[in-house]
Amino acid sequence: MTSRSILELIDRAHTESWKELDLSEQELTEVPPEIGRLTQLERLDLHSNQVTEIPAVITQLTNLKRLVLHSNQITVIPDAITQLTNLINLDLRDNQITVIPDTIAQLTDLRLLTLRDNQITEIPVEIAQLTNLTALDFS
Structure with missing residues (x-):
């Protein structure tokens, strides 16, 4: 899919209020900034790209x-993600x-957190505050 067709798809998703x-x-290699218009989205799948952040x-x-x-190239989980x-x-x-x-730990509704196959050497104790978490995968 070309970048133009991706932008057209995002525009269509916005117009039709897609949930996914x-x-x-x-x-x-990056998440198109236009994705921010899709405030109605409940599910966003960007796996198997080369996104770095x-x-x-x-x-x-x-x-x-x-x-x-x-399956991307992400190196950092930004603090801003807690706004989700x-x-x-x-x-x-x-x-x-x-x-x-x-x-x-501010993602209090989080039920499933999958972080396996990264270079994580330490799990913060704050993870224990995620009381709704039913699955945590670091294997």
């Missing part, structure tokens, strides 16, 4: 429940992440 958007396996524009997706970013207060499932496996920010 799958842009996986598109060889994206989670951009601040993601925080505009306040209805997001599931964020799938596995409705997030239930966060999948960041198979990236280059080395540190889990303690602010992740």
